[in-house]
Amino acid sequence: MEKDLEIREEEMPKAETETIEQKIETAEVVVEETEVIEEEEPVIEEEELDTDPGFEEMLEESLSGITDYQIGDKVSGEVINITDSLIFITLGGKRDAYAEKSEFADKNGKLELKVGDKLEGYISKYSDTETCISPSLIGVNLQILREAYEQKIPVSGKILSMIKGGFLVDISGIRGFCPMSQVSNKMVPDYKVYLSNNYDFRVIDFTEKGKNIVVSRRALLEEKEQEQRSLTLSKIQLDDIVKGKVVRLTNFGAFIDIGGVEGLLHISEFSHTRVESPSDMVSIGDEVEVKIIRMKGDKVSLSFKALSPDPTDLVLAELQEGDVIKCRVLRNLPFGSFVEIKPGVEGLIPISEMDRNRRVVNANDILKPGDYVEVQVLKVKLEERKVSLSLKALQPDPWESIKNEVEVGEVITGRIENVANFGTFIRLKEGITGLLPNSKMKIAGLTFTKENIGEEFMVRVSRIDPDNRRISLEPTDMPEQEPRPARGERDNNRDKDRDGDWRQYKQEKKNEVDEDNPFSAL
DSSP states (O other): OHHHHHHHHHHSOHHHHHHHHHHHHHHHHHHHTHHHHHHHOOOOOHHHHHTOTTHHHHHHHHHTTOOOOOTTOEEEEEEEEEOSSEEEEEOSTTOEEEEEHHHHSOTTSOOOOOTTOEEEEEEEEEOSSOEEEESSHHHHHHHHHHHHHHHTOOEEEEEEEEETTEEEEEETTEEEEEEGGGSOSSOOSOGGGGTTOEEEEEEEEEEGGGTEEEEESHHHHHHHHHHHHHHHHHHOOTTOEEEEEEEEEETTEEEEESSSOEEEEEGGGSOSSOOSOGGGTOOTTOEEEEEEEEEETTEEEEESGGGSOOHHHHHHHHOOTTOEEEEEEEEEETTEEEEEEETTEEEEEEGGGSOSSSOOSOGGGTOOTTOEEEEEEEEEETTTTEEEEESGGGSOOGGGGHHHHOOTTOEEEEEEEEEETTEEEEEEETTEEEEEEHHHHHHHTOOOOGGGTTOEEEEEEEEEETTTTEEEEEETTOOOOOOOOOHHHHHHHHHHHHHHHHHHHHHHTTTTOOTTSTTTTO
């Protein structure tokens, strides 16, 4: 470079030589004040650089003293100042750093370093305005964990062991604590499955300068589920057919996860046929396809049976009153028996339609679940989706041949079937029951109670009404009475008596009967 200058001095006038020397001095000043150059960005004309080839070398040499550090880098610098709590170190160039005095002190809190000594450590914090040095990478990681706690950034850790109330977690060499309740957002049958596994955690507590660090895996899982739930709810619509997984079973249905959203599949929506228990249809973990039938906020109702046509509509449309069909008895209730007409289609046999020949009190006396019976269709109510059936409609009707069964005046031994407040019902033959009125029982001095039901008793048939299916009875020991006139004759006599009574009344009271009295014309 000196030879260069000498040659230039010989070739150039003295004034130009002085100018070059001034530029070199200016360049040296610029190198010393590198930070000012970066901020003000002065423009150096190409002509000036061309006239001084050594300028670029000098600039690069000056800038090479400024290093771009990363967190975790190992550094060494000279101690330039020590305060009550901090140590200041120069890292060369214009970059200075600081360290916590307590981190470099011994167990007794004494600091062996002094100004001018070399200090080695690791960059634990690095920004445009500050650089912090820690004595080990643990300090670096603590700083990282602190930032993760403050900024809610997930960290990765390994579960080492189980301790009282939770787990010991290794997070880059730093021990943290995860409570049992924070390891999952689901029920955990065996916590040992988490040992020696790596998971992401959220730092939920960072106190005592990192001596107390509490982490949670549950928090991250819930955040992820909430995001997925919101996404799913924004996409699904009523009547959508979706896929899901069975996650829970109850006695009233099953909960299906359809993408972060748990929908309820009620037991009534499992099938068009009756389902006794959800576990008969699905198991936890099953992948299923369901239809969305209701949505209210984040509550979703699902259905299996909505995926297939309702067989009831088809069957009811085919049934006609009077049809004879074969059914299977499903269950008995106090008012009758439900039978299966076809899979998913039920009908009712009322207890009054079970037997023509006797009064049925309990359906179990006639039918048992699982029995197959033939019945006749009585009524089909499409709007109410109900079918009424009858057993007795297919049984022989004794009233059709009642004249061959009993006669008026015939004395028959029957069995007391029921006692009512107006009389006693006595079964004369299968399907034929007559009534012994209380008025006739009083004449004969008879009294029956519920305790007499089932006893045999001899009666006389006094009247038969086939149209209304009624038979009147009387005791065989009724007192003798004058023969009763025929019904028509009785009515005529009653009218004559009434007319005579009123004529006699008018004759005796004619002076007292007003002209406008309604009886004046009699």
